[in-house]
Amino acid sequence: MTAEINDKVDEIMNALYQGKFDSLAEKENLESLIDDLFQPMLEAQDVRLGDLGRQLYAVTHEGADRFKQQSKDTLPLLRASKNLLSDCLVTLRDVGILGRALAADKVIMSFKPSVKKDIHTLAREIEEVSGDSHPDLSKLLIQLLSSVVFDQTMEMLRDGKLPVSINTEIVKFISNHMDGGEPDYTAMGRSLTDALADGNIPSKPINIVTSMLYWSQDTKELRKSQKARGIQKIGMSNPLGDTFLHWNTEQSLFVSLSEALEVDIGELLQSITVCFRASATTLFQRGLFIRTCPASPRPGALENVRAHTPVELRDGLSYLAEKMLDNTHPDYDPQGCLCVMRFIEPACSGVLVKGHDTIVVGPTHDGVTAGGGSNIYLTLNPLLAGAIKSNVSSMKLDDGMKHHELEFVWQKRQGLSMPSHIKSLMQDAKITYESRPIITQIRGLHEEKQPLVSPPMIDGEPMEIRGNVPQGTVVQETSLDVGAGDLKDCIALEQMAEAGDVPKGLVVYAPSASPNAHVGGVGIQWGIPVIYCPVKSNGTTWTEIQGWVTDLVDVESQPWEPSSVKEYYGMGLRDGDRYWQYQNQALSQFLHSYMSGPKNDARFEAYLAGVYSMWILKATLAVAIGEGRHAYLGAKAKFAPIHGLIHIFTTTAIHSAGHPSQEWKTRGWYYGLLRNTEVGLDNMIDFMSAYKRIFTEPSWAGSYGGQKYAESVQKGLDAAIAMQEFQHGDGSLKEVLGKVNILENAVHNCSFFFNKFISDKKFFDIGTSNHPDLRRIEWQYIVAAGFHYRFYKFCVEEPEKVSKTLEEFYAPLFEDYRNILSAYEKAIPEAYEAMRNIGIEDTLCEALEQPMVLKAMNNFMQYSETFAYCEDCDSTECGCMDGVTDFHYTGNCGWSGCNKPACKEMTVLHQHGLAASDIKGLTKLFHIIPALPENQFMHLSNSPTMAAFKNGKDIVQTSGMSVGQIIQKDGIYEEEWMSKLFHYQIKNANMNIHDINATVFTEEKRDIIESGQPYELSIDENLFADLDLPAPIRFKQAGTADVVYAQPTYIELLKILERRLLGFSTSTLIRDLKEIRTDGLGGPIDYEWLDIVGQVLDRLGDDAILQGYTSISGNMMGVTFKEHPSDLRYHSSKTSNDQMGWSIDIYTSALTQVIESRITALQYGKLNTHGSSYHFANMTNLQAFEILLNEFDIEFVKEVIQ
Secondary structure (H helix, E strand, O other): OOOHHHHHHHHHHHHHHOOOOHHHHHHHHHHHHHHHHHHHHHHHHHHHHHHHHHHHHHHHHHEEEEEOOOEOOOEEEEEEHHHHHHHHHHHHHHHOOOHHHHHHHHHHOOHHHHHHHHHHHHHHHHHHOOOOOOOOHHHHHHHHHHHHHHHHHHHHHHHOOOOOOOOHHHHHHOOOOEOOOOOOOOHHHHHHHHHOOOOOOOOOOOOOHHHHHOOOOOOOOOOOOOHHHHHHHHHHHHOOOOOOOOOOOOOOEEEHHHHHHOOOOOHHHHHHHHHHHHHHHHHHOOEEEEEEOOOOOOOOOOOOOOOHHHHHHHHHHHHHHHOOOOOOOOOOOOOOEEEEEEOOOOOEEEEEOOOOOOEEEEOOOOOOOOOOOOOOOEEOOOOOOOOHHHHHHHOOOOOOOOEEEEEEEOOOOOOOOOOHHHHHHHOOOOOOOOOOOEEEEEEEEEEOOOOOOOEEEOOEEOOOOEEEOOOOEEOOOOOEOOOOOOHHHHHHHHHHHHHOOOOOOOEEEEEOOOOHHHHHHHHHHHOEEEEEOOOOOOEEEEEOOOOOOOOOOOOOOOOOOOHHHHHHHHHHHHHHHHHHHHHHHHHHHHHHHHHOOOOOOOHHHHHHHHHHHHHHHHHHHHHHHHHHHHHHHOOEEOOOHHHHHHHHHHHHHOOOOOOOOOOOOOOOHHHOOOOEEEEOHHHHHHHHHHHHHHHOOOEEEEOOOHHHHHHHHHHHHHHHHHHHOOOOOOOOOHHHHHHHHHHHHEEOOOOOOOOOOOOOOHHHHHHHHHHHOOOOHHHHHHHHHHHHHHHHHHHHOHHHHOHHHHHHHHHHHOOOOOEEEEEEEHHHHHHHHHHHHOOOOOOOOOHHHHHHHHHHHHHHHHHHHHHHHEEEOOEOOOOOOOOOOOOOOOOOOOOOOOOOHHHHHHHHHOOOOOOHHHOOOOHHOOOOOOOOOOOOOOOOHHHHOOOOOOOOOOEEEEOOOOOOOEEEEEOOOHHHHHHHHHHHHHOOOOEEEEOOOOOOOOOOOOEEOOOOOOOEEEEEOOHHHHHOOOOEEEEEEOOOOOEEHHHHHHHHHHHHHHHOOOOOOHHHHHHHHHHHHHHHHOOOOOHHHHHHHHHHHHHHOOOOOOOOOEEEEOOEEEOOOOOOOOOOOOOOOOOOOOOHHHHHHHHHHHHHHHHHOOOOOHHHHOOOOOOOOHHEEEEOOHHHHHHHHHHHHHHHHEEEEE
């Protein structure tokens, strides 16, 4: 347009030279000429700005989901082109912002300094060179600049140093520049150009390198492959709509076969980071999955490839593409493509035919389609099945297929190994776990699959083998075993079918597959019989009846009859008992489907029904015995003896199976007793019958126990009896289902009955109404698959039905179970028969005659240690758990081991024809006055390390025992030991004290003796020398009373009496004691000894203070600061205040200690586990009676108590 512009400029100049501007017309003429001149340039600028906006933002707009402001869930490969980058640089030059744009680009800012310098130098040269005057040089410089930027960018992409993503800010920027639903690229380009032209940094990030990227195909274009189209439709569906409440979706990246052979690693890395919205490092840690997508639905032989590095990803794509482009390969499919997805570590996978209400679930990510065993059918609520069908229809797949099936994967919990995940879902208490599956494919079906039906009955037996015989009946002439029916297993079969070489009478066997495996699709497509059992011999005639097959001839189906497989129901009851775990509740659905018509092998569903039936019975018992713990000490209930016995014997019997500990007060311990412990249905009935009494007969407080618990236990009892009758052929399954259904809805005082170890009632609802969504499919499958392993591996010995992968996980969980100890097992029937005959006011004598019952009671007394924490109240102060020592609150149990004195007393005395009144006052016979030294006589008379003073020539030394050890040394007392003995007095010698001779009656104030008065420690060696008794030690200080240590003297007096009585038997001494208590001084008293005691007391006098001591700690003898309690000079006798009465008290007290020193049980502190007191006077009458009975015959004891 140069010549045209020159002409227009000449015309304007002529108008200016004429200078005729006086009229408005001339002015408007000039303005029109100028507008005509600049209009082409403005239009050209708009074109450039539109190009710039498109070059910088189109790839983001096409790859973004504006609703979520992130990348679309399904995308093609993101490629890179140097030519596209060159075009963008030319545009930036033409709009005059090349240098500024390069300087503001965040990616270029991350280049090495030397590279950035070269880029900015080239940009300046390009801007200085006119494209019109030097077109070749300008083009060369642009190419050079684009090469530098492109090569540096690709290098960074390959090294993973340049993260690429759909930028949220850019998506918002594009959304704000839409016109009529289409992006206004011109406005976007102008916004960027204006900001840079004004010298401002753009408010939105600018990445010039984005211009080098492009999508390998339109992001909205659907692939030719039916599988790929289905995956794309899943990703294109709007998650904000009403469609996808049932599953999650994963992002998918599609690569054509030709692209897979040439794609650069840098392009792959930028594609996966954009598509999967994560760094390449994170993605490769989990792995990426490369899936083949044939043009038409068909099984293939190529395995999916898992990649953990960029090289593995590139090589995996190349490998699969080469095979699909090789016309000699079984999977030749040039119209197919490849799909890359994030690897999902699977817990399980499932396949659901659109419109069906049954989903088949298997292990790993392809456990259904690839076969391999452990496939289980789960039933959906019809509303859910209808909603899913509607959802798929709304996707408008337009793939030419009328019928479809959906494939799902449930992702394993992160952070847990698969064994830990399984163990948690089976065994954890009060767990809540829900998981929406990830939909991975919508596969087209060439032929319609018929809905699953219950196994038809033939001659009273249910059909056990699934299979499809398109002809209805086939006589086998040859066979082909395809094992699991996986892709690779079916290659020969598919090639045979495509070539038309299927032999006559061919029957295909897939022993470890299900009808949803790939072999099932091949059989339906080509009309080939497929049987899911081990190979049978040629000549076998197979007949199909609604998806089930039989080798019987001339058969007619009959209605379903659950009792036909009741033996397997019994197996389930047995294994449900042996392997009882909290979450076996997930099997509720199988009880109901067993009744109405199973979708799985009828034997297996009968088995699962039995497992669940036993779960709910043991769950009932677990809650009951856990609540029973509240009754101890009457904290929550008032137990009579029979109630305590029921609770103790039941839990002890179950505990005998081998549980490692006993925690009588912890709810979880009671529940744990039943885990992996075989109790038995008959025992369950006995146990629940007994526990009904516990909740019915005693008085319960608040929301604990009581009538509602009794009602729930009764419902469990009703169900147990119904199961027992059904198992023995005397009842109906309809009755069982009705009773269990009632039990499922049992409630206790605060919530539904089983909420102590399960979190909600959803599995119960699923049992009656089937799955309302897909959130608990995984959990139910995990539990059912464990018992599937147990059933087919051990019960019916068909191991080919079990997945080898799952067998490794489940084997440890089903290795061991415990049995109630045989002695308890034998005792249970008679024990509970006896308990039934014991009322709430009766003793337990009849039941305690049985050895195991008595053993249980003794066991309780041994292990029911006291502790205060209550888990229900979360407190140590509530009092609920303060000391489990009494097993009943009311009544008299009649057991000698009971801690209640009245019970023990009654039992012991009853054995000898005595009553409590007969031993009343027994301990008074052995009363000891406080003035005599307690415990010392026995110690000194029996310990060779102890000796009394002898003639004052011994010294006092400290000992680890409670008295001083006396050792002869040089015939003198060492002052060191005497100082320790009188430590308290010496310490107080430095304090001011009152004069003891002063009195407030004669003086207004008592005289004060100044501190620091001298004191004297001396030995009265002559005081008792003539009596041959140890000399006392005396402490003297002015103004204070003397303090005398005469304890060894007292001890020696007792030893003298003991020696004088050696010739008399203990029974004689007890008779003497009784006579003296009765006759006083007229009784058999040793008056010579009493005379010696009198002389000692007289010589001590009344003024001195008798020194005492406490105990010895380390090497220091602690001393009292009070008058010694063993001071025989002073005593306020309760029987007599005169000297005669006082003498009798002294003598009987001394005689009692001599008697006690001879009784074996007292010598060693063994009082039948009732304590460690050494004196009769400290015991109860019953304890004293038992001690005497242990030492003497009953006739003598009766003489004593008479």
